[in-house]
Amino acid sequence: MATVKLYNQQGDMVGDLALNAKLFSVKPNAALVHEAAVAQAAERRVALAHTKGRGEVAGTGKKPWKQKGTGRARHGSRRSPIWVGGGITFGPTSERVFAVKMNRKARRKALAMVLTDKVNDGCLVAVDSLKLDAPKTKAFAGILKRLPTSGRKTLVILEPKNAETFRAARNLPRVSTLPADSLNVVDLLAHDCVLASKEAIEVMTKTFTR
Numbered sequence: 568m569a570t571v572k573l574y575n576q577q578g579d580m581v582g583d584l585a586l587n588a589k590l591f592s593v594k595p596n597a598a599l600v601h602e603a604a605v606a607q608a609a610e611r612r613v614a615l616a617h618t619k620g621r622g623e624v625a626g627t628g629k630k631p632w633k634q635k636g637t638g639r640a641r642h643g644s645r646r647s648p649i650w651v652g653g654g655i656t657f658g659p660t661s662e663r664v665f666a667v668k669m670n671r672k673a674r675r676k677a678l679a680m681v682l683t684d685k686v687n688d689g690c691l692v693a694v695d696s697l698k699l700d701a702p703k704t705k706a707f708a709g710i711l712k713r714l715p716t717s718g719r720k721t722l723v724i725l726e727p728k729n730a731e732t733f734r735a736a737r738n739l740p741r742v743s744t745l746p747a748d749s750l751n752v753v754d755l756l757a758h759d760c761v762l763a764s765k766e767a768i769e770v771m772t773k774t775f776t777r
Contacts, residue, residue: 569592569686571686575696576694576696578714584765586768587772587776590776591683591691592686593682595684602673603673606666614665616661617660618658620656620658621653622646626644626645628644629645674752675775678755681752681755690759690761691761691763694763694765697710698764700731702734702735703735704735704736708739711742720759721742721758721761722744722760722761723745724747724761724768725744725745726746726747727748727749732744747768748771
């Protein structure tokens with residue numbers, strides 16, 4: 568079973584915190600983590616390029632000329648892709664979906680691997696409590712300066728109901744926040760350190776090990 572040092576808001580070490588091995592002590596698999604990161608990035612993609620097909624371009628629906636007797640090739644619509652100003656054939660559309668299928672069990676396994684890596688590198692810092700009386704950014708910045716994550720790009724993980732701390736942390740540079748029940752591989756990989764309250768770790772364990 569993995570353990571991390573437990574700090575208080577004054578930056579003093581108050582003991583050790585035992586972590587669930589299913590989430591914080593998992594055998595690494597770089598390929599699975601990469602697959603999860605690619606799948607999440609694909610889900611976030613937004614199709615911006617959009618070309619209009621023959622059903623979307625402006626133009627009359629009238630037949631350009633009669634079918635027979637003119638000596639010209641037959642045509643049924645001025646919006647045909649072979650006409651200038653007509654629709655585009657096989658062009659990019661905003662309906663494209665880039666999502667990559669990945670099983671939930673595999674996603675959670677990849678998440679556990681990233682968390683395990685943070686623990687092994689000493690980049691997961693646990694605090695007995697991260698609660699403020701008022702959502703003051705200055706107060707929360709003072710707490711961060713007293714902890715080992717000071718000066719590093721930090722992901723703060725909080726219990727979902729901790730609204731005051733969420734508000735206090737959102738304007739700090741190099742600091743991001745996430746609810747403990749909404750973790751993802753990309754955000755964990757994008758930060759040097761993870762700072763989590765004891766209650767948030769309990770929520771994480773309950774959410775991602777069931």
